[in-house]
Amino acid sequence: MAGTERARASIRDVAQAAQVSAMTVSRVLNGHPSIRPATRERVLQAMARLDYTPNRAARALATRRSDRIGVIVDSAVEYGPASTLRGIEEAAHAAGYAVAAVSIGGARASDATAAVDHALAQGVDALLLIAPRASSIGLLRAAHRGVPAVVLSSHAEDDFPTAGVDQAAGARLAVEHLLALGHRRIVHAAGPDDWLDATARTEAYRAAMAAAGLEPEVAQLDAWTADAGYAFAAGAELDRGAVFAANDQIALGILHGLGERGVRVPEDVSIVGFDDIPESRHFTPPLTTVRQDFAELGERAVAAVVAALRGDGATSVAPIAPTLVVRASTAGAAAA
Known part of the structure; x- marks a missing residue:
């Protein structure tokens, strides 16, 4: 294979090309807020030149993160929840995150608990909860496991940051x-x-x-x-x-x-x-x-939960104005 296939660039190759440390490259990959914009741009340009692709599995081991967001969807067959999930998936993928979606439709606490357990078993870093019904908020509150979470709801919650349409x-x-x-x-x-x-x-x-x-x-x-x-x-x-x-x-x-x-x-x-x-x-x-605007709702919810993962803290998002x-x-x- 020698001479017929270019060796895959490593994080050290990127660091050398950008004239920064490997730690700086790692921080750029993880979206660390302390990186100066000029440095971030230099690292990104080096990645593009070298056609560098992060090894997701190795990165997960190093950071203890999977770059995966769990989404618990109540009443997924209805247009609103389904469209919200689609908006989340598009926004998450654009931000470099995979999505693990689990739906619930019953009114039993065990349904919500099983859904959260299933999402966490996939190693998700955070949860987005599409909770359109009054009953689903209570179920998900009881099932929550302590990872960063944002509720997508038109009703402000005391226990969770929220994102929703007005x-x-x-x-x-x-x-x-x-x-x-x-x-x-x-x-x-x-x-x-x-x-x-x-x-x-x-x-x-x-x-x-x-x-x-x-x-x-x-x-x-x-x-x-x-x-x-x-x-x-x-x-x-x-x-x-x-x-x-x-x-x-x-x-x-x-x-x-x-x-x-x-x-x-x-x-x-x-x-x-x-x-x-x-x-x-x-x-x-x-x-x-x-x-x-379900696409914007997905973008705002993903941005809020990613901010929490970066250590900035998750806060409620201003309601989106309909037209x-x-x-x-x-x-x-x-x-x-």
Whole structure:
């Protein structure tokens, strides 16, 4: 093989090329905050010239770290948790970390304990907890094992740093949009009441209606599904006004149910959803909705837990502001 394959560069080769010590190269690899920017750049350039690839296994032995983040996901089949996990995976890989994801869906403490045990058995350095339900926070608090952890939730926690989207701000955007269109009857098709996001949206909806001097109408649904929205539309006395749906799937079911009854959207009833799922722009009519930036949520959560691993301490992240996406499912009340 001599003469046909270039020998793999070592950390000492990088140190010699960058004119620094091997310890300095190691600190650059581990993201140590004490390295001066000019030195870090010189080391990175030397790595690029030498096509240096760190030996992950050797690095794990030396640092006692696996460069792996565990993610515990409650209700992974739902759009929000699944999209949050995808955002975390992209951000973690960009930061040089692998992801070990474990899902839980039950309401037993043993489910959370088993999930955390499984993640820790894979040698993760830290945990991110996607905990959308009120019950999941308690389960994960009981199962936590002392490694750095950040909770992804819209509700601030005393025991964990948190990262989340400002659900209340999103609900206000939806209601204020409908109010600006002249609607005075706005019904909220609310999500399951064990979900923290659903609770935050409902509370903000009630507050916005009260501020406008209007009576809130909340229909409590037991699922985030189009079927739940369809059942609501079939039973609701709703031929005029507007609906703020707790998510886009519920809005889809409402569109279907109202259409079967001959109620037109938006001529008779305006509808606003929440999430901005990829399909929402293809609904009939295309759905006005509140967009959550799950990619940014993943980036902020990963940055927080990486900061903890570097010794900077994990702190809560400022809530991410959602945005309103206006499409054809809303119109002025005068059109009704």
